[in-house]
Amino acid sequence: PFIPSSSGFAKMPKGWLGSWPDNKPAGVYSGGPYSWKDPKYYYSLADTAKDWLFKDETGIPSQPPLNTLKKVIPGMVWDTTLPFPFNNTWGYHDACTGAGMYDKYYEDMVDRYGQPMDIDSFSNKMQLMNATGYQGIFEAANARISDNGGVMLWKLNAALPSVIWQIYDWYLLPNAGYYYMKKACEPIHIQFNQDDSTVAVINRSRYAQNGLKATATLFDINGRQVDQATGAVKSVKGDHAASALSLKSALQKQKGFVFIALHLEGKAGETLSDNIYWTAPGNDYKSLNKMSGSSLQVIDMQKKASGGSVELSFKLSNTGDQIAFFTRLQVMENGEELLPTIWSDNYVSVLPGKTQTVSLSYDEPAADTADLELLVTGWNTPRQVIQLKDIK
Numbered sequence: 001p002f003i004p005s006s007s008g009f010a011k012m013p014k015g016w017l018g019s020w021p022d023n024k025p026a027g028v029y030s031g032g033p034y035s036w037k038d039p040k041y042y043y044s045l046a047d048t049a050k051d052w053l054f055k056d057e058t059g060i061p062s063q064p065p066l067n068t069l070k071k072v073i074p075g076m077v078w079d080t081t082l083p084f085p086f087n088n089t090w091g092y093h094d095a096c097t098g099a100g101m102y103d104k105y106y107e108d109m110v111d112r113y114g115q116p117m118d119i120d121s122f123s124n125k126m127q128l129m130n131a132t133g134y135q136g137i138f139e140a141a142n143a144r145i146s147d148n149g150g151v152m153l154w155k156l157n158a159a160l161p162s163v164i165w166q167i168y169d170w171y172l173l174p175n176a177g178y179y180y181m182k183k184a185c186e187p188i189h190i191q192f193n194q195d196d197s198t199v200a201v202i203n204r205s206r207y208a209q210n211g212l213k214a215t216a217t218l219f220d221i222n223g224r225q226v227d228q229a230t231g232a233v234k235s236v237k238g239d240h241a242a243s244a245l246s247l248k249s250a251l252q253k254q255k256g257f258v259f260i261a262l263h264l265e266g267k268a269g270e271t272l273s274d275n276i277y278w279t280a281p282g283n284d285y286k287s288l289n290k291m292s293g294s295s296l297q298v299i300d301m302q303k304k305a306s307g308g309s310v311e312l313s314f315k316l317s318n319t320g321d322q323i324a325f326f327t328r329l330q331v332m333e334n335g336e337e338l339l340p341t342i343w344s345d346n347y348v349s350v351l352p353g354k355t356q357t358v359s360l361s362y363d364e365p366a367a368d369t370a371d372l373e374l375l376v377t378g379w380n381t382p383r384q385v386i387q388l389k390d391i392k
Helices: 039-048 066-072 101-113 119-143 176-184 248-253 286-290
Strands: 054-058 150-153 188-193 198-203 209-219 225-236 240-246 258-265 271-279 296-306 309-318 324-333 348-350 355-363 373-377 384-387
Touching (some): 101 119, 101 286, 119 188, 188 258, 188 271, 324 355, 348 355
Antiparallel strands (some): 209 258, 225 240, 309 355, 324 348, 324 373
8 A cells, every 4th residue: 555655744636545445544744733732632633633644743842851951051040030041041952943832831831830939840840741741642642543553753852952852862861751652652551531531541562452450540639539440441452442431520520630540450460551640620730839748768679780781670669648749760970860771660650558660771880980879859759869889
Protein backbone atom coordinates (compact mmCIF):
# COMPACT_ATOMS: atom_id res chain seq x y z
CA PRO A 1 0.00 0.00 0.00
CA PHE A 2 1.19 3.51 -0.83
CA ILE A 3 0.66 6.38 1.62
CA PRO A 4 1.71 9.77 0.24
CA SER A 5 3.71 11.53 2.90
CA SER A 6 6.07 14.36 3.62
CA SER A 7 7.35 16.31 6.58
CA GLY A 8 4.55 18.77 5.88
CA PHE A 9 1.01 17.96 4.84
CA ALA A 10 0.03 15.04 2.62
CA LYS A 11 -2.98 15.79 0.43
CA MET A 12 -4.58 13.26 -1.86
CA PRO A 13 -5.15 14.37 -5.48
CA LYS A 14 -8.76 15.10 -6.35
CA GLY A 15 -10.70 11.96 -7.17
CA TRP A 16 -8.23 9.54 -5.59
CA LEU A 17 -9.46 6.91 -3.20
CA GLY A 18 -8.22 6.78 0.38
CA SER A 19 -5.92 4.16 1.85
CA TRP A 20 -6.10 0.61 0.55
CA PRO A 21 -8.02 -1.64 1.17
CA ASP A 22 -10.65 0.18 3.27
CA ASN A 23 -10.70 3.59 1.51
CA LYS A 24 -10.24 5.39 4.82
CA PRO A 25 -8.39 8.74 4.98
CA ALA A 26 -4.64 8.35 4.60
CA GLY A 27 -1.49 10.37 4.92
CA VAL A 28 1.16 11.76 7.23
CA TYR A 29 0.42 15.16 8.72
CA SER A 30 2.35 17.89 10.51
CA GLY A 31 1.15 21.23 11.78
CA GLY A 32 1.34 20.79 15.54
CA PRO A 33 -0.09 22.00 17.79
CA TYR A 34 3.22 23.27 19.17
CA SER A 35 2.03 25.37 22.11
CA TRP A 36 1.10 23.83 25.45
CA LYS A 37 -2.44 22.46 25.44
CA ASP A 38 -4.81 21.04 28.01
CA PRO A 39 -4.63 17.23 27.69
CA LYS A 40 -8.35 17.18 26.84
CA TYR A 41 -7.53 19.06 23.64
CA TYR A 42 -5.38 16.19 22.35
CA TYR A 43 -8.26 13.80 22.98
CA SER A 44 -10.52 16.01 20.87
CA LEU A 45 -7.94 15.87 18.06
CA ALA A 46 -7.60 12.10 18.31
CA ASP A 47 -11.40 11.76 18.23
CA THR A 48 -12.17 14.17 15.40
CA ALA A 49 -9.14 15.49 13.50
CA LYS A 50 -8.23 13.85 10.21
CA ASP A 51 -4.57 14.79 10.67
CA TRP A 52 -4.28 12.62 13.80
CA LEU A 53 -4.08 9.51 11.57
CA PHE A 54 -0.29 9.75 11.69
CA LYS A 55 0.98 12.95 13.23
CA ASP A 56 4.67 13.44 12.47
CA GLU A 57 5.07 16.75 14.31
CA THR A 58 3.55 17.99 17.55
CA GLY A 59 4.97 19.05 20.89
CA ILE A 60 5.13 21.65 23.63
CA PRO A 61 7.74 24.27 24.66
CA SER A 62 9.09 22.01 27.45
CA GLN A 63 11.40 23.85 29.83
CA PRO A 64 14.46 21.97 31.19
CA PRO A 65 14.99 21.46 34.95
CA LEU A 66 16.41 24.23 37.12
CA ASN A 67 19.99 22.93 37.20
CA THR A 68 20.15 23.22 33.40
CA LEU A 69 18.64 26.73 33.48
CA LYS A 70 21.42 27.81 35.83
CA LYS A 71 24.02 26.56 33.36
CA VAL A 72 22.62 28.36 30.31
CA ILE A 73 21.50 31.64 31.92
CA PRO A 74 24.52 33.27 33.63
CA GLY A 75 23.77 35.38 36.67
CA MET A 76 20.21 34.09 36.89
CA VAL A 77 18.23 35.98 39.52
CA TRP A 78 14.55 36.15 40.39
CA ASP A 79 13.33 39.46 38.93
CA THR A 80 9.57 39.80 38.51
CA THR A 81 9.92 43.16 36.72
CA LEU A 82 11.06 41.29 33.59
CA PRO A 83 8.69 39.53 31.14
CA PHE A 84 10.21 36.28 32.41
CA PRO A 85 11.60 36.37 35.94
CA PHE A 86 15.28 35.93 35.01
CA ASN A 87 17.46 38.10 32.76
CA ASN A 88 17.66 38.92 29.06
CA THR A 89 19.82 35.88 28.29
CA TRP A 90 16.52 33.98 28.53
CA GLY A 91 15.51 35.17 25.05
CA TYR A 92 18.83 34.13 23.50
CA HIS A 93 18.04 30.53 24.44
CA ASP A 94 14.79 30.32 22.45
CA ALA A 95 12.21 31.60 24.95
CA CYS A 96 10.62 33.95 22.42
CA THR A 97 10.37 31.40 19.61
CA GLY A 98 6.90 31.10 18.10
CA ALA A 99 5.43 34.60 18.36
CA GLY A 100 4.71 34.59 22.05
CA MET A 101 4.33 30.82 22.38
CA TYR A 102 6.32 30.83 25.61
CA ASP A 103 4.08 33.60 27.00
CA LYS A 104 1.10 31.25 26.77
CA TYR A 105 3.06 28.38 28.32
CA TYR A 106 3.91 30.63 31.27
CA GLU A 107 0.39 32.06 31.56
CA ASP A 108 -1.24 28.63 31.54
CA MET A 109 1.12 27.51 34.30
CA VAL A 110 0.16 30.51 36.46
CA ASP A 111 -3.57 29.98 35.80
CA ARG A 112 -3.38 26.33 36.83
CA TYR A 113 -0.80 26.21 39.60
CA GLY A 114 -0.58 29.79 40.83
CA GLN A 115 1.99 32.55 40.59
CA PRO A 116 5.48 31.20 41.45
CA MET A 117 7.17 33.03 44.30
CA ASP A 118 10.76 32.00 43.61
CA ILE A 119 12.99 30.19 41.11
CA ASP A 120 12.38 26.76 42.65
CA SER A 121 8.57 26.96 42.51
CA PHE A 122 8.73 28.38 38.97
CA SER A 123 10.79 25.42 37.79
CA ASN A 124 8.74 22.80 39.65
CA LYS A 125 5.46 24.10 38.24
CA MET A 126 6.87 24.13 34.72
CA GLN A 127 7.80 20.47 35.16
CA LEU A 128 4.17 19.75 36.07
CA MET A 129 3.20 21.38 32.77
CA ASN A 130 5.72 19.23 30.90
CA ALA A 131 4.47 16.05 32.58
CA THR A 132 0.79 16.56 31.81
CA GLY A 133 1.48 17.95 28.32
CA TYR A 134 3.43 14.96 27.03
CA GLN A 135 1.18 12.54 28.89
CA GLY A 136 -1.82 14.07 27.11
CA ILE A 137 -0.27 13.80 23.64
CA PHE A 138 0.57 10.13 23.83
CA GLU A 139 -2.33 8.89 25.92
CA ALA A 140 -4.80 10.58 23.56
CA ALA A 141 -3.19 8.60 20.73
CA ASN A 142 -3.34 5.49 22.91
CA ALA A 143 -7.10 5.88 23.24
CA ARG A 144 -7.39 5.47 19.45
CA ILE A 145 -4.54 2.99 19.06
CA SER A 146 -6.46 0.73 16.68
CA ASP A 147 -7.35 3.68 14.39
CA ASN A 148 -4.21 5.81 14.15
CA GLY A 149 -0.69 5.09 12.97
CA GLY A 150 1.22 7.02 15.60
CA VAL A 151 2.47 10.35 16.89
CA MET A 152 5.99 11.80 16.67
CA LEU A 153 7.46 14.69 18.63
CA TRP A 154 8.82 18.03 17.64
CA LYS A 155 11.18 17.51 19.25
CA LEU A 156 13.24 15.04 21.26
CA ASN A 157 16.23 17.22 22.11
CA ALA A 158 17.53 20.74 21.60
CA ALA A 159 20.21 21.66 19.05
CA LEU A 160 21.72 24.16 21.50
CA PRO A 161 21.36 24.82 25.24
CA SER A 162 17.70 25.89 25.05
CA VAL A 163 14.83 26.67 27.40
CA ILE A 164 12.27 24.95 25.11
CA TRP A 165 11.77 22.03 22.67
CA GLN A 166 13.17 18.96 24.39
CA ILE A 167 12.38 15.96 26.53
CA TYR A 168 16.08 15.67 27.35
CA ASP A 169 18.33 18.70 27.07
CA TRP A 170 21.77 19.64 25.70
CA TYR A 171 23.38 18.06 28.78
CA LEU A 172 21.39 14.79 28.38
CA LEU A 173 19.15 15.61 31.37
CA PRO A 174 15.51 14.50 30.90
CA ASN A 175 12.72 16.72 32.17
CA ALA A 176 9.53 15.41 33.77
CA GLY A 177 7.84 15.12 30.38
CA TYR A 178 10.30 12.39 29.35
CA TYR A 179 9.20 10.10 32.18
CA TYR A 180 5.48 10.71 31.73
CA MET A 181 5.83 10.07 27.99
CA LYS A 182 7.88 6.93 28.70
CA LYS A 183 5.13 5.62 30.96
CA ALA A 184 2.41 6.46 28.42
CA CYS A 185 4.26 4.35 25.84
CA GLU A 186 4.96 1.31 28.04
CA PRO A 187 3.93 -2.06 26.51
CA ILE A 188 0.98 -2.66 28.87
CA HIS A 189 -0.46 0.60 30.19
CA ILE A 190 -3.37 1.83 32.28
CA GLN A 191 -4.70 5.34 31.71
CA PHE A 192 -7.51 7.78 32.46
CA ASN A 193 -9.18 8.85 29.21
CA GLN A 194 -9.86 12.57 29.55
CA ASP A 195 -12.55 12.72 26.89
CA ASP A 196 -15.04 10.38 28.57
CA SER A 197 -13.60 9.72 32.09
CA THR A 198 -13.09 6.00 31.45
CA VAL A 199 -10.15 3.94 32.64
CA ALA A 200 -8.59 2.05 29.73
CA VAL A 201 -5.95 -0.62 29.29
CA ILE A 202 -3.60 -0.07 26.35
CA ASN A 203 -1.80 -3.07 24.89
CA ARG A 204 1.09 -1.89 22.71
CA SER A 205 2.54 -5.40 22.56
CA ARG A 206 1.97 -7.90 19.76
CA TYR A 207 0.21 -10.42 22.00
CA ALA A 208 -3.20 -10.52 23.63
CA GLN A 209 -3.36 -9.89 27.39
CA ASN A 210 -5.98 -11.77 29.38
CA GLY A 211 -7.45 -11.74 32.89
CA LEU A 212 -6.46 -8.20 33.90
CA LYS A 213 -7.79 -6.22 36.87
CA ALA A 214 -7.89 -2.41 36.97
CA THR A 215 -8.27 -0.40 40.18
CA ALA A 216 -8.92 3.34 40.40
CA THR A 217 -8.54 5.07 43.77
CA LEU A 218 -9.51 8.69 44.37
CA PHE A 219 -7.73 10.82 46.99
CA ASP A 220 -8.40 14.36 48.16
CA ILE A 221 -5.67 16.98 48.54
CA ASN A 222 -4.95 15.72 52.07
CA GLY A 223 -4.20 12.17 50.91
CA ARG A 224 -7.50 10.81 52.22
CA GLN A 225 -9.10 8.09 50.11
CA VAL A 226 -12.56 9.23 49.01
CA ASP A 227 -13.57 6.53 46.54
CA GLN A 228 -12.39 3.36 44.83
CA ALA A 229 -13.59 1.26 41.89
CA THR A 230 -12.38 -1.88 40.15
CA GLY A 231 -12.97 -3.34 36.74
CA ALA A 232 -12.06 -6.54 34.94
CA VAL A 233 -10.59 -6.71 31.46
CA LYS A 234 -11.19 -10.18 30.15
CA SER A 235 -8.96 -9.73 27.13
CA VAL A 236 -7.29 -7.00 25.10
CA LYS A 237 -5.77 -7.80 21.71
CA GLY A 238 -2.29 -6.75 20.70
CA ASP A 239 -2.08 -3.14 19.49
CA HIS A 240 -5.55 -2.42 20.88
CA ALA A 241 -7.24 -0.77 23.85
CA ALA A 242 -9.98 -2.00 26.16
CA SER A 243 -12.20 -0.09 28.58
CA ALA A 244 -12.04 -1.27 32.20
CA LEU A 245 -14.44 1.04 34.07
CA SER A 246 -15.93 4.53 34.14
CA LEU A 247 -15.13 7.21 36.71
CA LYS A 248 -17.65 9.74 35.45
CA SER A 249 -20.17 9.42 38.28
CA ALA A 250 -17.48 9.04 40.96
CA LEU A 251 -15.79 12.26 39.85
CA GLN A 252 -19.09 14.13 39.65
CA LYS A 253 -19.55 13.48 43.38
CA GLN A 254 -16.27 15.23 44.19
CA LYS A 255 -16.46 19.00 44.56
CA GLY A 256 -12.78 19.93 44.64
CA PHE A 257 -9.26 18.73 43.85
CA VAL A 258 -8.86 14.96 43.32
CA PHE A 259 -5.91 12.66 42.69
CA ILE A 260 -6.73 9.67 40.47
CA ALA A 261 -4.39 6.73 41.16
CA LEU A 262 -4.61 3.78 38.77
CA HIS A 263 -3.26 0.26 39.23
CA LEU A 264 -3.27 -2.67 36.78
CA GLU A 265 -2.69 -6.29 37.78
CA GLY A 266 -2.09 -9.38 35.67
CA LYS A 267 -3.95 -12.64 36.17
CA ALA A 268 -1.34 -13.78 38.70
CA GLY A 269 -1.77 -10.59 40.73
CA GLU A 270 1.48 -9.03 39.49
CA THR A 271 1.71 -5.28 38.93
CA LEU A 272 1.69 -4.39 35.24
CA SER A 273 1.19 -0.62 35.34
CA ASP A 274 0.59 2.29 37.74
CA ASN A 275 -0.43 5.82 36.85
CA ILE A 276 -1.54 9.05 38.55
CA TYR A 277 -3.53 12.14 37.56
CA TRP A 278 -4.82 15.26 39.28
CA THR A 279 -8.06 16.99 38.41
CA ALA A 280 -10.08 19.91 39.73
CA PRO A 281 -13.01 22.10 38.61
CA GLY A 282 -11.82 24.75 36.18
CA ASN A 283 -8.32 23.21 36.10
CA ASP A 284 -7.57 25.09 39.33
CA TYR A 285 -4.73 23.17 40.97
CA LYS A 286 -3.56 25.92 43.33
CA SER A 287 -4.49 23.80 46.34
CA LEU A 288 -1.31 21.81 45.59
CA ASN A 289 0.59 24.77 47.04
CA LYS A 290 -0.88 23.99 50.46
CA MET A 291 -0.28 20.24 50.41
CA SER A 292 0.86 18.81 53.73
CA GLY A 293 4.22 17.06 53.99
CA SER A 294 4.77 13.39 53.25
CA SER A 295 6.82 10.73 55.06
CA LEU A 296 8.99 9.17 52.35
CA GLN A 297 11.88 6.85 53.17
CA VAL A 298 14.60 5.33 50.98
CA ILE A 299 15.07 1.66 51.89
CA ASP A 300 16.63 -1.57 50.61
CA MET A 301 19.38 0.05 48.56
CA GLN A 302 21.44 -2.33 46.46
CA LYS A 303 24.47 -1.55 44.33
CA LYS A 304 26.26 -3.57 41.67
CA ALA A 305 29.39 -2.36 39.87
CA SER A 306 31.02 -4.02 36.87
CA GLY A 307 33.49 -2.75 34.28
CA GLY A 308 33.08 0.88 35.28
CA SER A 309 29.28 0.73 35.12
CA VAL A 310 27.10 0.96 38.23
CA GLU A 311 23.57 -0.35 38.69
CA LEU A 312 21.65 0.85 41.72
CA SER A 313 18.19 0.00 42.98
CA PHE A 314 16.16 1.06 46.02
CA LYS A 315 12.61 1.43 47.26
CA LEU A 316 10.70 4.59 48.08
CA SER A 317 8.46 3.77 51.04
CA ASN A 318 5.67 6.14 52.04
CA THR A 319 5.02 5.49 55.72
CA GLY A 320 2.68 8.46 56.22
CA ASP A 321 -0.91 9.32 55.34
CA GLN A 322 -0.18 11.88 52.59
CA ILE A 323 0.79 11.26 48.96
CA ALA A 324 4.50 11.91 48.30
CA PHE A 325 3.88 13.97 45.19
CA PHE A 326 6.20 14.54 42.21
CA THR A 327 9.39 13.32 43.88
CA ARG A 328 12.59 13.98 41.94
CA LEU A 329 15.66 11.74 42.17
CA GLN A 330 19.22 12.80 41.28
CA VAL A 331 22.76 11.43 41.59
CA MET A 332 25.03 14.32 42.56
CA GLU A 333 28.78 14.77 42.10
CA ASN A 334 30.47 17.85 43.57
CA GLY A 335 27.15 19.68 43.66
CA GLU A 336 26.30 18.89 40.01
CA GLU A 337 23.99 16.20 38.70
CA LEU A 338 25.84 13.22 37.24
CA LEU A 339 24.90 12.88 33.56
CA PRO A 340 23.86 10.84 31.81
CA THR A 341 22.07 8.76 34.43
CA ILE A 342 19.46 6.28 33.19
CA TRP A 343 16.45 5.99 35.54
CA SER A 344 13.61 3.48 35.40
CA ASP A 345 11.31 6.30 36.56
CA ASN A 346 11.50 9.78 38.04
CA TYR A 347 9.26 12.61 39.23
CA VAL A 348 7.33 9.83 40.94
CA SER A 349 4.34 9.98 43.28
CA VAL A 350 4.05 7.34 46.01
CA LEU A 351 0.68 6.69 47.66
CA PRO A 352 0.25 6.46 51.46
CA GLY A 353 1.36 3.08 52.75
CA LYS A 354 2.82 2.06 49.38
CA THR A 355 6.34 1.30 48.15
CA GLN A 356 7.85 1.90 44.73
CA THR A 357 11.05 0.34 43.40
CA VAL A 358 13.38 2.54 41.34
CA SER A 359 16.49 1.46 39.45
CA LEU A 360 19.21 3.44 37.70
CA SER A 361 22.55 3.03 35.98
CA TYR A 362 25.53 5.31 35.37
CA ASP A 363 29.22 5.20 34.55
CA GLU A 364 31.48 5.31 37.60
CA PRO A 365 33.31 8.67 37.71
CA ALA A 366 37.09 8.93 38.04
CA ALA A 367 38.52 7.89 41.39
CA ASP A 368 39.66 11.38 42.33
CA THR A 369 36.16 12.88 42.24
CA ALA A 370 34.05 13.56 45.30
CA ASP A 371 31.81 10.85 46.69
CA LEU A 372 28.47 10.50 44.91
CA GLU A 373 25.18 11.27 46.64
CA LEU A 374 21.57 10.34 46.02
CA LEU A 375 19.45 13.49 46.32
CA VAL A 376 15.73 13.09 46.96
CA THR A 377 13.51 16.17 46.69
CA GLY A 378 9.84 16.62 45.97
CA TRP A 379 6.76 18.78 45.95
CA ASN A 380 5.97 17.89 49.56
CA THR A 381 8.88 15.60 50.43
CA PRO A 382 11.68 16.65 52.82
CA ARG A 383 15.09 16.90 51.17
CA GLN A 384 17.19 13.76 51.73
CA VAL A 385 20.84 13.13 50.88
CA ILE A 386 22.27 9.59 50.93
CA GLN A 387 25.99 8.83 50.53
CA LEU A 388 26.32 6.18 47.85
CA LYS A 389 29.77 5.11 49.07
CA ASP A 390 28.03 3.52 52.05
CA ILE A 391 26.00 1.20 49.81
CA LYS A 392 27.63 -2.19 49.37
